[in-house]
Every structure is written in C-alpha cells, then in structure tokens.
Amino acid sequence: EIVMTQSPATLSxxxxxxxxxxxxxxxxxxxxxxxxxxxxxQAPRLLIYGASTRATGIPARFxxxxxxTEFTLTISSLQSEDFAVYYCxxxxxxxxxxxxxxxxxxx
Amino acid sequence: QVQLVxxxxxxxxxxxxxKVSCKASGYTFTxxxxxxxxxxxxxxxxxxxxxxxxxxxxxxxxxxQGRVTMTRNTSISTAYMELxxxxxxxxxxxxxxxKSDSDYWGQGTLVTVSS
Numbered sequence: 001e002i003v004m005t006q007s008p009a010t011l012s013x014x015x016x017x018x019x020x021x022x023x024x025x026x027x028x029x030x031x032x033x034x035x036x037x038x039x040x041x042q043a044p045r046l047l048i049y050g051a052s053t054r055a056t057g058i059p060a061r062f063x064x065x066x067x068x069t070e071f072t073l074t075i076s077s078l079q080s081e082d083f084a085v086y087y088c089x090x091x092x093x094x095x096x097x098x099x100x101x102x103x104x105x106x107x
Numbered sequence: 108q109v110q111l112v113x114x115x116x117x118x119x120x121x122x123x124x125x126k127v128s129c130k131a132s133g134y135t136f137t138x139x140x141x142x143x144x145x146x147x148x149x150x151x152x153x154x155x156x157x158x159x160x161x162x163x164x165x166x167x168x169x170x171x172q173g174r175v176t177m178t179r180n181t182s183i184s185t186a187y188m189e190l191x192x193x194x195x196x197x198x199x200x201x202x203x204x205x206k207s208d209s210d211y212w213g214q215g216t217l218v219t220v221s222s
Binding site: 034045097098099 | 142151152153154157166168169202204207208209210212213214215
C-alpha cells in the first residue's frame with residue numbers, strides 16, 4: 001500500500017500568516033491527491049482534489065500543488081476558522097490511504 | 108443539495124456485529140461510489156473500503172477482509188456497512204463519503220464496543 005507522510009505534525013502559525021503543509025507519497029500517485037480539513041466533532045471537508053483544484057466553495061486562500069510524490073497545501077493568510085487538522089489522501093491506488101494529519105494551531 | 112445521513116450511535120459487545128446505514132439524497136445514488144472511513148478518538152482517518160452502488164461491486168482494505176460487508180438498497184438510496192466480530196479497537200466514528208476524492212461526507216456514526 002502507498003504510505004502518505006505529512007509534515008510537520010503540528011504547525012504553529014499566527015493569524016494572517018502563511019501556512020505551508022507537506023505531504024509525501026511512498027510511490028507516485030500522479031495528481032490523484034486530495035486535501036481535507038477537519039475540525040473537532042465534525043466530518044472532514046474536502047478542500048483540494050486533483051492535487052490543485054479547489055473544491056466547491058473553498059476560499060482562494062487555499063491552494064494545492066505538486067504531483068507524483070511531493071505535494072503542498074498552502075493557506076496564504078490564516079483566518080481564525082482555519083485552525084484545524086489537515087489530511088492528505090491518495091486515491092490513485094487501492095487501498096486509499098491518508099496521511100497522519102497536520103494540526104494547524106494558533107501561535 | 109447533496110446529503111449523506113447516517114444512522115445513530117451504537118453500543119455493541121465484543122464479538123457482536125454492527126450495521127451502519129448511509130442515506131443519500133440530492134443526487135443520483137447510483138452515479139457515484141460510496142467509501143467508508145473510520146476514525147478512532149484522537150486518531151487519523153482510516154479507509155475501510157468502497158462500493159459501487161450501481162453494480163454492487165465492492166473493494167475492502169485488507170485489514171477488514173472477512174469482517175466487513177458493504178451493501179446497498181438502490182430503491183431507498185441507502186448504503187450499508189456491516190462490521191462483524193467487533194473488538195474494543197473497533198470503537199470509532201464511522202463515516203460514509205461520496206467518491207474517492209470525497210466531496211460529501213455523512214455526519215458520522217459512533218460505534219462503541221464495550222463489555
């Protein structure tokens with residue numbers, strides 16, 4: 001199975017600052033990579049699919065990049081509602097696999 | 108609007124089975140795969156398997172092979188996930204989600220396994 005590794009585990013950022021989250025796949029997943037945001041007590045929410053396409057209703061401050069094995073989620077200017085856990089997921093091969101998550105917390 | 112509404116919380120004893128439902132609305136149920144994902148408290152997301160509601164074809168993560176069964180009733184646009192031989196480690200929130208790049212999720216169903 002493809003192992004997804006996210007870094008860092010925790011990211012401390014001040015509101016208004018830029019956040020950069022990384023996700024690495026153990027083998028190529030092409031552009032079949034999604035990013036999700038999850039807040040406590042809620043289901044995950046799709047942010048990005050196809051490595052770089054924002055899902056419906058997702059603000060432009062969220063952007064995704066990369067292909068193959070290296071991917072990045074960037075939040076250009078953190079808002080209070082962006083503090084959450086972020087997961088990457090590959091859907092190029094079964095089994096689908098998730099990274100372990102990056103928690104974005106208030107600095 | 109697209110919605111996936113799951114059944115309510117369950118408490119089960121070790122060795123028992125649980126069946127979680129996921130009712131879809133706002134789109135053609137047979138047009139998109141349904142995936143099942145679980146999350147233990149404080150832990151990450153774990154993919155369990157998928158089902159094609161049109162054909163009924165399924166694919167399961169190896170970890171759950173032999174214990175999980177995913178089915179559907181197209182007449183009521185509902186998918187089901189049944190997990191058997193429950194153990195304490197199966198205590199988690201179980202989610203259904205539409206498509207592999209999951210654009211819509213159910214609200215989650217807490218399954219507690221405790222003697």
